[in-house]
Amino acid sequence: MDAWHEAVFARENIRGVQLETWHHLNGCRMWLIVERDTINHEIHAIRPAHEGIAKILKNRTNMKSAMKSAIKPGTKS
Numbered sequence: 001m002d003a004w005h006e007a008v009f010a011r012e013n014i015r016g017v018q019l020e021t022w023h024h025l026n027g028c029r030m031w032l033i034v035e036r037d038t039i040n041h042e043i044h045a046i047r048p049a050h051e052g053i054a055k056i057l058k059n060r061t062n063m064k065s066a067m068k069s070a071i072k073p074g075t076k077s
């Protein structure tokens with residue numbers, strides 16, 4: 001119980017860049033790891049919190065770029 005309380009409520013209040021877990025509740029509902037500067041709210045990086053989702057998205061991106069390079073100009077698809 002103490003460990004749970006510690007993990008949920010007793011987080012460090014970092015001045016500067018920290019990793020945060022966000023839930024895009026009103027959008028894609030994805031859990032994200034956001035690297036945010038607490039001083040100016042600048043977002044440095046965002047990635048899916050779940051490794052499986054990250055792999056799927058990476059594969060999709062790879063597939064898109066593979067398809068783009070497979071389609072040569074002047075050829076019919």
Ligand SMILES: [Zn+2]
Binds near residue numbers: 024027028029030
């Ligand atoms: Zn989203």
